[in-house]
Amino acid sequence: MGSVTMTSTGPLSDLLVVDLSRALAGPHATMMLGDLGARIVKVEAPGRGDDTRGWGPPFRWPSEDGHTHEPTDGERESTYFLSANRNKQSIALDLKDDADRDVLLELVDRADVLVENFRTGVLDRLGLGFATLQERNPRLVILSITGFGHDGPEGGRAGYDQIAQGEAGLMSLTGSGPDDPQKVGTPISDLLSGMYGAYGVLAALHERERTGQGQVVRTSLLAATVGVHAFQGTRWTVAGEVGRAQGNHHASIAPYGLFRCADGAVQIALGSESLWQRFCAAFDLDPELPGFATNPERVARREETIALVEEAFASWNAADLLARLAEVGIPAGKVRTLDEVYAWDQTASQGLLVDVDHATLGRLTLPGPPLRFFGPDGTEVTRREHAAPPTLDEHGASIRAWVKEDDQ
Secondary structure, eight states: OOOOOOSOOSTTTTOEEEEOOOSSHHHHHHHHHHHTTOEEEEEEOTTTOSGGGGOOSOEEOOEETTEEOOOOTTTOEEHHHHHSOTTOEEEEOOTTSHHHHHHHHHHHHHOSEEEEOOOTTHHHHTTOOHHHHHHHOTTOEEEEEESSOSSSTTTTOOOOHHHHHHHTTTGGGSSSSTTOOOOOSSOHHHHHHHHHHHHHHHHHHHHHHHHSOOOEEEEEHHHHHHTTOTHHHHHHHTTOOOOOOOTTBOSSOSSEEEEEETTEEEEEEOOSHHHHHHHHHHTTOOTTOTTTSSHHHHHHTHHHHHHHHHHHHTTOOHHHHHHHHHHTTOOEEOOOOHHHHHHOHHHHHTTOEEEEEETTTEEEEEEOOSOOEEOTTSOEEOOOOOOOOOOTTTTHHHHHHHHHHHHO
């Protein structure tokens, strides 16, 4: 039960994952598992598919003779959907239809993992509750992601990323100041819950090797966002201080942030007193200046510290300043736009761009997975040929045939 012969390679290539999730949190989790070689069967609603297929613009559709034509039904693909669904197969199933539900149950019988992010109680009403699924397949690991948790006084509450960013305190820490709450520029609560979910799945699969039993892994947008409060969390729970947004500067380290120079700005991070002393030597500052000699002093006088650094940078253009900072060993960088990031040779060198062949759109370049694996001889291993995100029901016929054939 569970293991399926597949052509992909990778540490999870013997696993079958049934993906009932949509939008971003669950699909990101299953994409992570697919990047590691697992076979991901994405179950979508007939006719419309995953919600994110309609989230745009931007959309893309096939071109003929180099000219883009208006899309016909089923041709248009949202770039949002393409971002979260590489290395998956798609089958359209109506879970309220008996025949389609039977196909799903056949997949469950063979699966190692099932991922869902329905509101609490939806699967039970469909006759697909966790107890039912695990009775059919005791080795099944189920990942369930909700907005605010499965229980508690607000368990079952619908959750969307920006709402979760606000409710979980992240927006209060992000922005130019306490009166300027801002969301993170990517749906970070969704992404984090997917990452924590995939992490939990791997732990449950490892435990299954000892016990022979699957289990249910639960996380939520709320839990994942609180889970990355880091020092801002203990700043309150231990020290009793409520962190607030303070722009592009660190709450506990100074100088650390974005600093203006003659023709723009650069970022520096002076995380130790030795770096502060090196920095001061490079820019003719006194490292023992009263009120600035230690990090706690500089944090207490953050605005003055920022002014001190920006005065030192005032005559430098950004390119020369970054070169000087690199020369003296000061961690520094610029703020790149996304087009600059994807054109950067360092990004390409890390495998962060992958080329895939899409069924209707042709050759596409997608952001790639952030993990790489190397053997003891230093050779990179377990790299897989990445598959494009599927069109709706692209693999429906072949999956149904496989299930039917496997039953005979």
